[in-house]
Amino acid sequence: xxxxxxxxGKRDATxxxxxxxxxxxxxxxxxxxxxVVHRGRLQVTKTAGRVADLRxxxxxxxxxTIGIGHTRWATHxxxxxxxAHPHTDTAGRIAVVHNGIxxxxxxxxxxxxxxxxxxxxDTDTEALAHMIAAEIAAxxxxxxxxxxxxxxxxxxxxxxxxxxxxxxxxxxxVARNGSPIVLGIGESEMYVAxxxxxxxxxxxxxxxxxxxxxxxxxxxxxxxxxxxxxxAPAAARAPMIVDAEAGDxxxxxxxxxxxxxxxxxxxxxxxxxxxxLDERFATARLGGINLDARELRSIRQVKFLGxxxxxxxxxxxxxIIEELARIPADAEPASEFxxxxxxxxxxxxxxxxxQSGETSDTLMAVQELKRKGGQVIGTxxxxxxxxxxxxxxxxxxxxxxxxxxxxxxxxxxxxVNFALLGLLLGRVRDLSAASGDRIVNGxxxxxxxxxxxxxxxxxxxxxxxxxxxxxxxxxxxxxxGWPVAREGAQKLKEISYVxxxxxxxxxxxxxxxxxxxxxxxxxxxxxSDDLVAKNLSTIEQIKARGGPVIALTSVHDLxxxxxxxxxxxxxxxxxLEPILLNIPLQIFAYHAAAKLGxxxxxxxxxxxxxxxx
Ligand code: G6P
Numbered sequence: 001x002x003x004x005x006x007x008x009g010k011r012d013a014t015x016x017x018x019x020x021x022x023x024x025x026x027x028x029x030x031x032x033x034x035x036v037v038h039r040g041r042l043q044v045t046k047t048a049g050r051v052a053d054l055r056x057x058x059x060x061x062x063x064x065t066i067g068i069g070h071t072r073w074a075t076h077x078x079x080x081x082x083x084a085h086p087h088t089d090t091a092g093r094i095a096v097v098h099n100g101i102x103x104x105x106x107x108x109x110x111x112x113x114x115x116x117x118x119x120x121x122d123t124d125t126e127a128l129a130h131m132i133a134a135e136i137a138a139x140x141x142x143x144x145x146x147x148x149x150x151x152x153x154x155x156x157x158x159x160x161x162x163x164x165x166x167x168x169x170x171x172x173x174v175a176r177n178g179s180p181i182v183l184g185i186g187e188s189e190m191y192v193a194x195x196x197x198x199x200x201x202x203x204x205x206x207x208x209x210x211x212x213x214x215x216x217x218x219x220x221x222x223x224x225x226x227x228x229x230x231x232a233p234a235a236a237r238a239p240m241i242v243d244a245e246a247g248d249x250x251x252x253x254x255x256x257x258x259x260x261x262x263x264x265x266x267x268x269x270x271x272x273x274x275x276x277l278d279e280r281f282a283t284a285r286l287g288g289i290n291l292d293a294r295e296l297r298s299i300r301q302v303k304f305l306g307x308x309x310x311x312x313x314x315x316x317x318x319x320i321i322e323e324l325a326r327i328p329a330d331a332e333p334a335s336e337f338x339x340x341x342x343x344x345x346x347x348x349x350x351x352x353x354x355q356s357g358e359t360s361d362t363l364m365a366v367q368e369l370k371r372k373g374g375q376v377i378g379t380x381x382x383x384x385x386x387x388x389x390x391x392x393x394x395x396x397x398x399x400x401x402x403x404x405x406x407x408x409x410x411x412x413x414x415x416v417n418f419a420l421l422g423l424l425l426g427r428v429r430d431l432s433a434a435s436g437d438r439i440v441n442g443x444x445x446x447x448x449x450x451x452x453x454x455x456x457x458x459x460x461x462x463x464x465x466x467x468x469x470x471x472x473x474x475x476x477x478x479x480x481g482w483p484v485a486r487e488g489a490q491k492l493k494e495i496s497y498v499x500x501x502x503x504x505x506x507x508x509x510x511x512x513x514x515x516x517x518x519x520x521x522x523x524x525x526x527x528s529d530d531l532v533a534k535n536l537s538t539i540e541q542i543k544a545r546g547g548p549v550i551a552l553t554s555v556h557d558l559x560x561x562x563x564x565x566x567x568x569x570x571x572x573x574x575x576l577e578p579i580l581l582n583i584p585l586q587i588f589a590y591h592a593a594a595k596l597g598x599x600x601x602x603x604x605x606x607x608x609x610x611x612x613x
Pocket of ligand 1: 307308309310353354355356357358359362405406407606607608609610
């Protein structure tokens with residue numbers, strides 16, 4: 001959510017900033033801007049459009065070796081050019097880019113107005129630029145870092161920010177509280193960004209800033225200090241080497257990231273399984289969760305917490321764990337959990353699920369759990385992210401960088417990792433070695449089976465094209481098919497804007513059946529389980545009311561005549577089937593969205609990781 005990039009060094013800063021913003025655009029894309037210091041003056045370029053518009057607008061002749069940039073997902077103020085970052089003080093000396101939300105912004109803006117400052121934007125960020133400038137005006141001996149700290153000590157809320165002072169064109173000041181900031185170390189140059197995606201092209205040596213830390217970057221070095229501890233130097237941390245390469249973020253021959261990421265799934269699953277299957281004991285190796293057999297046995301319940309697709313993946317995980325380990329498991333949106341004063345049970349294993357590892361609601365749920373003594377692990381994709389650091393241990397998803405807003409390979413890897421967790425929890429309980437073996441083999445088969453589904457893309461696309469014009473769609477499932485239906489509906493609405501609703505098959509007759517008519521197609525998910533006959537009668541109920549039906553199934557002998565269209569997936573071990581059944585629904589949503597001419601990677605009003613409430 002919102003992307004930040006900054007540079008101080010020896011290169012021409014503008015292309016570095018524009019390239020960085022381009023890499024971060026998936027985090028927010030309603031407006032963009034950058035500021036550099038050129039011949040001692042601040043030069044700000046902004047656009048209410050995309051980074052491509054910004055690229056066209058920047059002055060190619062401007063040479064500067066320091067600058068900051070931002071791509072925005074509006075929270076305070078509509079997405080127009082004035083509200084785009086960077087924001088400056090009245091004299092145009094200080095420029096600030098900021099992610100997050102300043103909660104006492106109104107109060108701070110009022111104080112500035114009362115002091116005679118004329119604010120030009122509707123944003124919370126602008127107040128920061130004026131406040132830092134005022135601190136320096138009141139005491140010109142203050143360093144930029146001190147002026148920033150004094151300002152931040154009056155600020156409530158979440159931020160990741162970078163400050164540029166035109167009068168000190170050799171340094172950037174960076175601060176973090178609740179919104180990710182990572183420093184990139186180059187040779188006689190320093191980078192800063194909200195996400196490593198902006199950095200990997202230039203350096204793989206990074207340092208993640210902690211909450212409450214403020215850093216001053218010069219081209220050759222950087223110093224960190226703590227905001228609260230009276231500016232004491234922060235504990236030194238050795239730089240990490242980022243796993244990703246610049247190529248991981250390239251599109252290659254794909255038209256967009258979503259299609260690239262859909263097709264990367266077989267390899268992503270292989271990576272998730274690498275080194276984690278223990279054939280000898282027919283179980284899983286998940287060293288990162290840091291729990292021995294006795295501790296695993298003492299878990300009486302598992303609860304998944306996540307948002308959006310991560311929540312639906314958690315539902316898939318809960319189903320797999322109940323089946324394999326026979327302990328109660330469920331999932332809850334992290335956003336609900338954090339606000340309802342949850343009863344935290346010491347014998348429950350809480351699993352925080354997040355691709356980005358930065359989703360604010362999930363992070364807050366983790367903090368609430370820790371405060372109440374809950375046992376929580378993280379399942380995240382981004383190494384070094386806030387949730388992975390907050391939980392301390394967990395399971396890395398190993399999906400590789402995911403750029404499209406709609407989650408595909410990360411969600412699949414979440415479900416695969418939950419199957420591993422279920423296997424592990426099952427095998428310290430009553431899951432037999434033979435059953436464990438069956439799951440181990442079933443997991444091993446998944447990459448090839450997913451590849452087989454991807455090979456049927458043209459047929460799935462044809463079905464999607466047929467139904468893309470619908471205004472509304474139902475996704476119906478029961479038991480194992482239910483989380484699949486929910487995620488299928490989520491995918492479709494996210495990227496195609498077709499209104500899609502998921503329903504449990506059994507609930508259909510208790511209300512929603514009233515909506516069935518020829519203009520309301522339904523996708524019915526039919527796994528190969530004991531409920532096939534029940535699911536077929538659901539199809540009949542819908543057909544009897546004139547509703548078109550798309551059957552999504554692993555049941556091989558289901559005749560084509562059973563529905564208006566049948567999408568087939570290979571049979572897997574029953575517990576793992578939801579992982580396969582989900583894949584065609586990604587492809588379905590993708591092609592429906594493509595047919596409707598949607599911006600698939602950057603759906604309207606959304607952002608990849610929501611680091612604010
Ligand atoms: C946003 C995205 C969703 C995503 C959710 C959780 O709402 O639009 O597609 O599933 O965040 O993201 P996370 O990074 O925590 O998995």
